[in-house]
Amino acid sequence: MRITIVTMFPEFFASPLGVSIVGRAMDAGLVDIDVLDLRAHGLGRHRQLDDAPFGGGPGMVMMVEPLAAALDPLQGTHRVLLGPAGAPVTQATLDRWAALDALTLVCGRFEGVDQRVADHLVEEEASLGDFVLAGGEAAALAIVEGVVRLVPGVVGNPQSIESESFRGGLLEEPHYTRPAEFRGWGVPEILLSGDHGRVEEWRREMRIERTRERRPDLADDGFAQGADGG
Numbered sequence: 001m002r003i004t005i006v007t008m009f010p011e012f013f014a015s016p017l018g019v020s021i022v023g024r025a026m027d028a029g030l031v032d033i034d035v036l037d038l039r040a041h042g043l044g045r046h047r048q049l050d051d052a053p054f055g056g057g058p059g060m061v062m063m064v065e066p067l068a069a070a071l072d073p074l075q076g077t078h079r080v081l082l083g084p085a086g087a088p089v090t091q092a093t094l095d096r097w098a099a100l101d102a103l104t105l106v107c108g109r110f111e112g113v114d115q116r117v118a119d120h121l122v123e124e125e126a127s128l129g130d131f132v133l134a135g136g137e138a139a140a141l142a143i144v145e146g147v148v149r150l151v152p153g154v155v156g157n158p159q160s161i162e163s164e165s166f167r168g169g170l171l172e173e174p175h176y177t178r179p180a181e182f183r184g185w186g187v188p189e190i191l192l193s194g195d196h197g198r199v200e201e202w203r204r205e206m207r208i209e210r211t212r213e214r215r216p217d218l219a220d221d222g223f224a225q226g227a228d229g230g
Ligand code: JF5
Pocket: 082, 083, 084, 107, 108, 109, 110, 111, 112, 113, 126, 127, 128, 129, 130, 131, 132, 133, 134, 135, 136, 137, 139
C-alpha cells in the first residue's frame, strides 16, 4: 500500500513515521509513505500558498492552484481532504481505506481551504471529530497509524484486531494482569476462577454495559446488529 501526505509542513512527519508499528511496516516494505511538500507548488518568488478570503473576513485561505498542482498527478489514488468540515472518520472508514492500493491525505491549514479543492480535487472530505486543530497534519498522522495497522501482515496477531473496540460496535471489556491485588485494589474474582465459559460471558456483559454507559450512540448500532456475537 502507498500513502501520500500532502502538507505545508513535511518536517512534522519525520520522527513519528519512523517509530513503532508504522516504522516497522515501512521497514518491512508493507507500506510506502510519501510526504509531499506543498511549498514546491507555491506561487511566485515567495512560493505563496494562501491568500485573503473573497468577501472579506479574518485569516487566510489555502489557494486552489498549489493544491491542484500537487493533487492532479495523484488522480487515480483515493484523495482525502482533512478538516473539521469533513465526514467523521470511524473504524469502518479506516477498514475501507486500508483496502486501497493508494491513499492520499491532504492536510488543510489556516482558516480554511478554497472550496474548489473539496469540490473538484479530492474524492472525499474527512474529520477526526468535532474539534479544530491548527492543521490537518495531526489528523493525518492518526489516520496513517489507524490504517497501517489494518494492512495484512503489519500486526502480528490478527485476532487482536478482530476483537478490539468498535469491531461489532462495542467498546472493549476491561483488562487485568498480575498482581491480583495492588494497594488493596483487587481484580474481578471471575477472572481468577479458571471458568473460561463464565469469563467469556462476563466479558460480553462488560462490553455491553460499558458501551451503554459511555457511548449510547454506539449502542444504538451495535445492539441492533447483534454485533456482540449474542
Ligand atoms: C483544519 C481547515 C483543516 O481541524 C482539523 C481537523 C479536525 N478533525 N480533523 C481534522 O484540521 C485542520 C482546519 C481548518 C482545514
